[in-house]
Amino acid sequence: MKQHNCIIVRGGGDLATGVIQALWRAGFPVVSLEVAAPSAIRRQVALSEAVYDGRCTVEDMTAVRCHTYEDVQQAWEKNQIPLMIDPEGKAIADLKPAVVVDAILAKKNLGTTRDMAPCVIGLGPGFTAGCDVDYIIETKRGHNLGRIITDGTAAANTGIPGIIAGYGKERVMHSPAAGYVYGLVRIGDMVEQGDPVAIITGTPQDTVSICTEGTLIRASLTGLVRGLIRDGYPVTPGFKTADIDPRKEELKNCFTISDKARCLGGAVLTAVLMDQKKKGVQKR
Known part of the structure; x- marks a missing residue:
């Protein structure tokens, strides 16, 4: 089974969900691969909840848990996000995606390699652009958040959450x-x-x-x-x-994709289009 321009996103947590939304809204068929027991904290905005409940809706998109590739195809036909339990990424070899995005945010590489797809993107520290991935998206809050790295690594993990209203x-x-x-x-x-x-x-x-x-x-x-x-x-x-x-006045933030997740989603989408443009130029 192969879907033209299919993108596999490893992960379905709150930041991965922002990435998935950006790609899905741009018209790419996306598949999310998750572990059997996701530990998302921001569960209201994490498509990984479909692992437990069978389906999960975040803003304007719905993910459904899929057991077979026929289920995946049916989800695509309904404009849904297929989500499979596949921490090892076995579906990558079967679906042959155009792009693989590692959005696990484990702060280390859990098995993503550059030969998984024509374009491989990693989020955050743990990857080296040009070695195990083609592009890295900076995930550390600050001036470089969302920067596309084509050579080298992302900023090291500090272990300190981003500052919100003076608290980290x-x-x-x-x-x-x-x-x-x-x-x-x-x-x-x-x-x-x-x-x-x-x-x-x-x-x-x-x-x-x-x-x-x-x-x-x-x-x-x-x-x-x-x-x-x-x-x-x-x-x-x-x-x-x-x-x-x-911030007591920000109740809606508990139920909508965060600014950071949207920034990362936009950066991943840009990297995908940038890579396609680059390869299109090379073909000509």
């Missing part, structure tokens, strides 16, 4: 213990610093209402709950579990 690392909460996370609030809720936002239990629970014992995760600052990991997700100490936006 304070915005993100991590698990203080191993176990299973259950939210005590919902994405979009307003919380005060110190409020319990989730509980970690030693064993899986049927519902959060019966969680009577466990370790609480408390709000690191006052603001809107922008991200919260899915109920029942198994975590280890230090695992990212929640994200707070200190």
Whole structure:
């Protein structure tokens, strides 16, 4: 099976979703490849939720979980985004895409190689342009966010989230213990610093209402709950579990693709078109 100009995006998290939207809106048939248990925090704007629910709608596009390439074709015919569980990228050899985009954002290369497609693009650190990918998109916030790198590497990972309203690392909460996370609030809720936002239990629970014992995760600052990991997700100490936006007036941001994701999407689309133009010139 081969779809002309098919683009495979490895990943379906919130930043990958911004990339997928830009490519899909431009008319490219896109396939998203995900792991069996995605750990997206900004679940309201991550197409990876289709892994759990079978389908997921973010803004104007819908992703559907596909098991076969026939399912993929049917999704394309309905103008949907096919999403497959395929962390190893086995579908790449079968679909023979024109472009592969590694949008896993793992801060390291998890197996993407330059021979996977005529054009291979990596997001963020972990890649070397001209070696394992053709282009790299800078993902670090600042003046170079979205820059297309054709030689060298992206900025190294600092481990510090981007600054929003003066807050960086304070915005993100991590698990203080191993176990299973259950939210005590919902994405979009307003919380005060110190409020319990989730509980970690030693064993899986049927519902959060019966969680009577466990370790609480408390709000690191006052603001809107922008991200919260899915109920029942198994975590280890230090695992990212929640994200707070200190801007109380930005409720809609919890449910729409972020400025960073849109910037990365535009950069990937530009790199794809730039590569096609370059190869078209070479053919002539």
